[in-house]
Amino acid sequence: MQESIGTLVVAGVGLIGGSFALGLKRAGRVGHVIGVGRSPENLRRALELGVVDEVAQDIAAVAGRADLVLLATPVGQMGALMQALSTTLAPHAIVTDAGSTKGDVVALMRAHLAPHLARCVPAHPIAGSDLSGATAAQYGLYENRKVVLTPLAETDSDACNTVGALWQACGARIERLAPLEHDAIFAAVSHLPHLLAFAYVDMIARKPNAARCFDFAATGFRDFTRIAGSHPEMWRDIALANREALLDELATYRATLEQLEAAVSTGDSARLTETFDTARAARVAWNQRFMRQG
Numbered sequence: 001m002q003e004s005i006g007t008l009v010v011a012g013v014g015l016i017g018g019s020f021a022l023g024l025k026r027a028g029r030v031g032h033v034i035g036v037g038r039s040p041e042n043l044r045r046a047l048e049l050g051v052v053d054e055v056a057q058d059i060a061a062v063a064g065r066a067d068l069v070l071l072a073t074p075v076g077q078m079g080a081l082m083q084a085l086s087t088t089l090a091p092h093a094i095v096t097d098a099g100s101t102k103g104d105v106v107a108l109m110r111a112h113l114a115p116h117l118a119r120c121v122p123a124h125p126i127a128g129s130d131l132s133g134a135t136a137a138q139y140g141l142y143e144n145r146k147v148v149l150t151p152l153a154e155t156d157s158d159a160c161n162t163v164g165a166l167w168q169a170c171g172a173r174i175e176r177l178a179p180l181e182h183d184a185i186f187a188a189v190s191h192l193p194h195l196l197a198f199a200y201v202d203m204i205a206r207k208p209n210a211a212r213c214f215d216f217a218a219t220g221f222r223d224f225t226r227i228a229g230s231h232p233e234m235w236r237d238i239a240l241a242n243r244e245a246l247l248d249e250l251a252t253y254r255a256t257l258e259q260l261e262a263a264v265s266t267g268d269s270a271r272l273t274e275t276f277d278t279a280r281a282a283r284v285a286w287n288q289r290f291m292r293q294g
């Protein structure tokens with residue numbers, strides 16, 4: 001296992017990839033960082049801010065120099081990137097990612113990096129925000145946060161432990177899940193709420209009196225909708241990549257809404273009270289635990 005790495009190639013120098021680079025730099029765990037991106041302006045900012053030391057627009061041109069490649073683009077971009085880097089990768093190089101979905105990333109690794117699977121470590125940092133781009137990259141984003149690894153049967157323990165050690169150097173705690181369980185859990189606690197927030201704000205924005213509604217919206221609206229300010233491409237890709245698990249959660253949510261609709265319509269106050277009581281207790285308990293341990 002390596003405690004530090006020589007050259008890191010980050011494909012997608014945004015909030016997540018940029019914060020990983022900054023975390024490793026601050027911990028003295030990386031020698032040189034090459035940022036790969038499709039937006040020259042974002043790459044220029046990343047260089048200027050010291051998030052990366054060198055930039056490139058074509059991953060194939062720099063992948064051969066990597067000791068570790070982090071894919072931190074929207075998940076819809078990852079297949080093409082894997083294909084592009086597959087021919088030039090050094091045999092020892094580790095390929096990892098930060099995508100919010102794992103079943104699709106594992107399948108893409110199998111499709112594009114078959115001879116290299118021992119060095120593939122799918123991963124998902126459970127930290128972030130509604131901000132994006134290199135200017136959003138920050139030190140300490142992963143401090144006391146979980147990172148979930150979903151290694152393949154073929155992944156060697158050296159690669160897995162190296163990726164784990166690098167995330168730990170950024171302050172994170174490592175967890176492991178099977179990709180299927182990962183995608184089911186995150187459909188429930190991350191992907192569904194983002195879809196709901198986008199849908200709800202879209203609904204309000206289309207009302208004839210939308211401007212008046214927004215005028216009077218306050219903290220409850222702000223708290224429920226913050227994540228509707230997240231990156232649309234990133235969330236489109238997540239919704240499509242995890243569609244089966246997300247559709248299951250949507251069906252359950254729709255049924256729950258229908259029950260509440262019936263309770264409102266029939267004036268079933270016992271039902272409303274029971275639902276609100278249960279939800280409140282669960283939210284209070286979750287928040288206390290999250291504040292203690294992330």
Ligand SMILES: NC(=O)C1=CN([C@@H]2O[C@H](COP(=O)(O)OP(=O)(O)OC[C@H]3O[C@@H](n4cnc5c(N)ncnc54)[C@H](O)[C@@H]3O)[C@@H](O)[C@H]2O)C=CC1
Pocket residue numbers: 011012013014015016017036037038039042072073074075077081098099100101124125126127128129130131132133134136231234238
């Ligand atoms: N935003 C969040 O809170 C979290 C995001 N993630 C995952 O991390 C990944 C990155 O998300 P963020 O950093 O938030 O997004 P971001 O939008 O801040 O950064 C992504 C960067 O990738 C670049 N990019 C897009 N296509 C590319 C391509 N083909 N080649 C090279 N660069 C490309 C974009 O120009 C952008 O600079 C996504 O897969 C997302 O699902 C995971 C955990 C949290």
Ligand SMILES: O=C(O)C(=O)Cc1ccc(O)cc1
Pocket residue numbers: 099100125126127128129130190227230
């Ligand atoms: O904006 C927020 O608070 C988030 O929920 C951040 C987030 C977004 C995507 C992930 O896969 C993990 C964390």
